[in-house]
Amino acid sequence: MVGRVKRNSKQASKQPASSSGEPETGDARRDRWRKHRIARRAEFVEAALRALDQHGPDLGMEDVAAEAGVTKPVLYRHFEDKADLFVALGQRGTNILFERLIPAINAELAPLPRIRMALDAFFGVIEEHPNLYRLLARGSWPDKPVDSDVVAEDKELIATALTALLGDYMRMFNMDSGAAEPWAHGIVGLVQNTGEWWLERRSMSRDSVVEYLTQLIWAAIDGLLRQRGVVVDPNLPLEQNKVVQLARGKDETA
Secondary structure, eight states: OOOOEESSOOOSOOSOBOTTSSBOOSOHHHHHHHHHHHHHHHHHHHHHHHHHHHHOTTOOHHHHHHHHTSOHHHHHTTOSSHHHHHHHHHHHHHHHHHHHHHHHHTOSSOHHHHHHHHHHHHHHHHHHSHHHHHHHHHTEETTEEOSOOHHHHHHHHHHHHHHHHHHHHHHHTTOOGGGHHHHHHHHHHHHHHHHHHHHHHOOSOHHHHHHHHHHHHHHHHHHHHHHTTOOOOTTSOOSSOOOOEEOOOOOOOO
16 A cells, blocks of 8 residues: 655656546546546545544444435445445545645755654644544454554655655765664654654643654754764754655555
8 A cells, every 4th residue: 555765756657647647548438437436436535534523433334425425335336345445544644644744854944843844744634633543543443354554554654764864864964874764763653652642632732742742853863963073053954955755556446
């Protein structure tokens, strides 16, 4: 479900694509029907997101069908079962997160506001879609196991991207980049665990938890830099802005 990290990659295929991003088959009638199914499936995923807001992660297919204004049999024409819907919700959740997170990670800002913006993007998503995050973090419906761990897959992808980003900066400062990978995984784990705690407790505002984490992560970066004799002003942009891109596999659309 999740692809690998691609940095400064070009378009992989020159094949004509439909408005859904998928290659055309050459059969106009078949392509129109396929586009229709893709569009309807997307509509049902959005209905499932709204139903999650109302009913929580224990919602049933009948709740999704009611929100979409269709019967369950119609819903099952587009999803094999609840596990299929779970995967589709995971894909949608990943898209929502990455649409906000990647521009923040790659922003041409000073280190401190760049970290703050990336954290705010993550916390903004889980604040707006708490039940979606709870469902995906749990990894299954109450009555249906799911052979997909969306949260773990996204964690791995983001950590891989951060590894590349941190490694580039460490080499820029003539430092050994070997620590970039454990450091990246540590940051991702810190943010996710804090996010889950905050989502359940809400003992402080989103701005406060983002600021605490921003200062904590920068303190670790600054401490490591100073150990190597490097001093960086966290409020001034760096001379070079290193960026990464995240790529996912194709969404299941049939």
